[in-house]
Amino acid sequence: MKKLLLALALSAGFAASAQAELTGNLGLTSDYRFRGVSQTQNAPAVQGGIDYAHKSGFYVGNWNSSVSSQVYTSGAGLESDLYAGYKKEIFKGISVDVGSYNYFYPRATTTARTGSNFDTYEGYVGLGYKDIIVAKYSRTLGDGYFGTANAQGTTYMQADGKLPVPVIKNLAVVAHYGRTNVANNTAYDYNDINAGFVYSLPKSLDLSVKYFTNTSTGTAFETANTVSGQKLYKNAVVVGLTKTFN
Numbered sequence: 001m002k003k004l005l006l007a008l009a010l011s012a013g014f015a016a017s018a019q020a021e022l023t024g025n026l027g028l029t030s031d032y033r034f035r036g037v038s039q040t041q042n043a044p045a046v047q048g049g050i051d052y053a054h055k056s057g058f059y060v061g062n063w064n065s066s067v068s069s070q071v072y073t074s075g076a077g078l079e080s081d082l083y084a085g086y087k088k089e090i091f092k093g094i095s096v097d098v099g100s101y102n103y104f105y106p107r108a109t110t111t112a113r114t115g116s117n118f119d120t121y122e123g124y125v126g127l128g129y130k131d132i133i134v135a136k137y138s139r140t141l142g143d144g145y146f147g148t149a150n151a152q153g154t155t156y157m158q159a160d161g162k163l164p165v166p167v168i169k170n171l172a173v174v175a176h177y178g179r180t181n182v183a184n185n186t187a188y189d190y191n192d193i194n195a196g197f198v199y200s201l202p203k204s205l206d207l208s209v210k211y212f213t214n215t216s217t218g219t220a221f222e223t224a225n226t227v228s229g230q231k232l233y234k235n236a237v238v239v240g241l242t243k244t245f246n
Contacts, residue, residue, distance in 0.1 A: 021052075022050070023245060024048070024049065024245040025049055025051075025243065025245065026047070026243050026245070027240060027241060027243065028045070029045050029240035029241075030240070031238045032065050033212050033236070035180060036212055036213070036233065037214070037233050038232040038233075038236070039071060039079065040067055040068050041228070043068070045066045046065070047065040048064055049061060057087050057088040058085075058086050059099075060083070065078075072105045075107050076107050078105070078106055081102065082102050082104070085100065086099060093130045094128070095127070097124075101124060102119075103120045118144075120145055122139060122141060123138070124136055133160070135158070135159050136158050137157050138155065138156040139153065139154070140154045140183070145182060148185060151183050151185065153183035154183045156179070157179045159177050161176075162174045170199055170200040171198075174208075175194070176193065176195070179191050187220035188220060191214060192212070192213075193212070193215065194211060194212040196208060204245070205243050207239075208240045208241075209240075210238050211235070221233070
């Protein structure tokens with residue numbers, strides 16, 4: 001599996017040439033929320049990544065964030081993601097996006113859950129209209145799902161929207177809905193929702209403010225996502241600032 005994912009990343013990377021765009025990003029957030037759940041025990045995180053996109057539609061990238069070593073037990077306090085795929089407009093603003101997104105947590109091993117580590121591999125397909133709305137379907141490619149073993153076939157479905165505010169320049173309203181269905185363990189199924197706004201500042205800076213909430217959370221889910229008495233799934237307002245480098 002890892003060899004297959006590496007081959008996909010390399011094929012996308014080497015397909016690129018001088019006609020490709022290299023961008024980077026660096027950010028700070030008051031809480032790193034992934035699919036509605038805090039990865040930092042409701043604390044701030046430093047994040048950053050790099051993307052390489054070819055005009056043909058192939059792209060490859062890496063994104064990283066600090067995480068809690070109590071959530072990802074015995075780990076380096078780091079999440080490092082590798083992804084590659086193909087995105088192309090197919091009809092008047094409508095685009096399709098297909099690829100693989102893979103999450104790595106160096107040295108982290110599970111304790112409360114039964115998997116040996118938290119590393120997770122997903123394939124995805126998405127359909128979007130301009131930068132306004134995107135629907136995406138992700139499915140695990142391996143046995144584990146963020147520490148839950150025997151979870152091959154776990155799916156995540158999401159819809160994301162972004163709508164500019166006409167009366168306020170550089171301001172956009174954003175919203176997200178996601179549904180997690182954990183294979184062979186429906187007790188971990190839930191919905192995650194967030195909404196807020198993003199404001200574009202000078203010098204390629206983006207300020208975001210979002211409200212996060214989760215629904216249909218069962219006892220098993222809530223217990224698994226409570227660390228040192230902190231509820232990682234609780235409602236929260238998250239503020240973030242991101243700098244993009246071209």
